[in-house]
Amino acid sequence: MMQIFTRALIAGVVALSTSVSAQALDIGVQVPTTGSEATYGQDMINAVQLAINEINADGGLLGEQLAIVTGDTACDPQQSVNAASRLVSAGVVGVVGGYCSGATLPTMQIYGDANVPFVIAAANSTQLIPENPGNAFMINSTGADQAAKAVEFLEGQGVETLAIVNQGDAYSQDLADLTAEAWEEAGHTVAATETVNKGEQDYSAVVTNIRSANPDAVFWTAYYADGGLLIRQLRQAGYQGEIAVGDGSNSPQLFDIAGQAAEGVFAFSNPTAQFLPEAASFIEDYEAEFGGAPGPYAPLAYDGMKLLAQAIEEAGSTDADAIVAALASVDGFEGLAGPISFTEENTLARSNFIVLEGQGGAWTRADD
């Protein structure tokens, strides 16, 4: 114990005092590896590692091997600023990652000031767009796209009145607001908007409130753990309408927590590996390497790394401006999750959302 402690402390002091150390080409991965979102973060690191292994096996980039430097954000703004500064200090060529929108937001300025290309693989709040200094590229569709998909699909299900529940964080509140706006614009009624706190466990008061408003559908915009509890409690209390969840809840673990209650729940989701025709070999490789199935954001993290690598290749150097220019001019890059091109605002040019439905304790496609 003492030895680990001392070693870590020494490593820490060294990290604190060395300025730049770029021998190989270092790629930064900014994701949470502690805290409640740690699973997603580790999964994204694995996917990036897989992409890097493939690139290195092909002789690397610009004649050099790639290596990962991780920055743990713990989904906290202050911690993510520290992590981003550490990545910048380590002299990374570019950064892939960005999971929680709230924790990604303040790091954009840091990468902007340091002129480091940043491929945002998961975070998708529309609040990120105006903060982009120009070097960040969002390869996940934004909350606005998801809201549009939700409205389109729920309309198709004959839903008229909708209750929206968020968790009071940047990501889920943004999605809730956007959906509420789009829903009312489409001429329907928002029956209730509710905010719960993460880790609260008991949502019975909110459930009663929803039941008294009696909407045709309930839309949960936050993460799977609390979403699972809410779904369970809604069904236990006898709520009969449709339930839909956002892309933060597309984890298979939703079924562990909600159990039977998750049957028939719809999820709006970024394309996960199991539903991507191109990703069959990716799933195989991932399982061989890490001994488990890739999680919901693995394909996007993999795409992000491959995209960054192509941009570096095209730039022909580690010059940030050239890499950013190469990223901006990407046109139909073939990723696992479909072709990537960017809008003027550096967001994905098309919506990539699909709809899933819970059946027999797993997700199936509902929109084919």
Add this chain to the structure above:
Amino acid sequence: MTTFDVVLQQIVNGLVLGSFYALVALGYTMIFGVIKLLNFAHGDLYMVGGFVGFLALSAISSVVGAGWGGVAIAMFMSMIAVGCLGVVIERVAYHPMLRAPRLSILITALAVSLVLQNTVLALTHGQYTAFRSDFGFGGINLGNLFITYNQMILIGIAALLMIALELFVSRTQYGRAMRAVAIDKDMCQLMGINVSAVIAITFLIGSALAAAAGTMAGAYYGSVWYFMGFLIGLKAFTAAVIGGIGSIPGAMLGGLILGLLEAFGTQLPGVGSEWKDVFSFAILILVLVLKPTGLLGKSEQERM
């Protein structure tokens, strides 16, 4: 649902939630009573209780099933284990600090809380663990009002534990000693009361109650998580203070009041789920300004 149904349903919701708050608040209040410590690690004992209950249930469910019978046995095992953990924590972390400045021991409690949380974080990698119990969704339908059997059993167990505690404290010799120690520790020492043992028993009971709540919460809500003790610890502390810290009936009353406040805050127009915590805290502050000792607390001189 008519307004009347909604009110009744929210009362049920508030009572269930309040039972959890009350069980955890009891431990807070008892420990505060004997050593004047705000035990910030108490919420984490609730969390550990949830995990131990989960492990116990996994071990025995093949024999006794995972219905309420199995959960009750798991809960009992968890109460014993976490009760002992509470005593160990008291011996290792708080006992050497009893003569130190009062705020130092508070920080020790915070450090213990961090240790417990992060130990479980490291062991579970921060994952939510599904707590599988075979509870039906059955219940009684009274018009639009719906009360599940689970809710009734849960409130029943909580009430039973609280009555047992009240009897223990008011009728037994140890209970009397506990009350005496709460009033004047040094005098008790002189009177030949084993103060050390009384403190240990207080931690044993307080921690066991938190473990009971943790196991029941795990079984009732269906999952346990390393951070689940944080919010309830905060709420239980609030409940204990509303009732009057140091007072056992006060903790029960405070827990139920806070549960009801939150349920009705969520329902009230102009408050809603978004503002319900602001609403509860505002009422808390109002209560303390009007009645500075809490609802059932006694006033007392103190030194920092």
Add this chain to the structure above:
Amino acid sequence: MPDAKPALPDHGLGPFLQDARVRWVACLIALAVLIAAPLIFGPYGIVILTNALLYVVLCLGLNIVVGYAGLLDLGYAAFFAVGAYTIGVLTVQFGFNFWVAFPFAILAAILAGVIIGGPTLRLRSDYLAIVTLGFGEIVRFSARNLEVTGRASGLSGIQDPWLFGWHINSSIDYYYVFVFLAALAVLASFRLANSRLGRAWLYVRHDEDAAEAMGINRVKVKLAAYVIGAIFGAIGGAFFATNLGAISPESFSFEQSVLVLMAVILGGMGKIPGVILGAFIIILGPELLRDLGEFRLLVFAVGLLLIMLFRPSGIWPARRA
């Protein structure tokens, strides 16, 4: 980290530092090291040190409430939030210049100090703890729910201020700003401790009734502690907001309040070097342990526990009269 010398009051470096001249020299050396630090540490080191210095300001502010006046405060992040959000709202939503908004941040902090302090100061410390905690949560939830504070996403695009032609924008600029603020906070804390007010706090802390009998208006004196502590917090918050450029409710949680309190008591409340040391440990500890991954907070917590067990009055405690 010039303040990290584990000196004790009655042996080791303790008596050595009692000499006023030596103390001045020590302060000057510390300041010189801080000023030269950007030459030694990389950009990441500077960000972390800036963070630690922000904590020095916050901890010294809370130290006035807890250490000097003996009032438990579990909602100090609220004052920090009031400073940050006043700057954020006035500059982003109403287009104020930073320096025009700055006095409003101080005013808002004073107001917050009076609101929280006024009606509650007659409470016992445990009740005071929960009231301050509740106040902290009310501030955070309000920031999360109100349109003007940007709700959960918070406010972004907070402009960096200019000071006499100096555009404070790089991390090194902010580092020096916080060196200055921390030095100011240390100086203010020293002056306050030795002032009439400081002695009044000491009286009230040791025996409220006797202090009252001596003609000290205890409510006024306690209120002064809250207000001054709040001002420290708000100044820290104001520059925190412009430094990050974006603020959101997550930064002002109960954990933040607890962390600041922990630093104050860990170092040794009431004693300025102790509080500074505590701030550095709380910030640098988890950062230095980053390579431990998910174990880092566990190792940190065990360390904290051991420190408290072996030095129950803090690492560098105030001498008790």
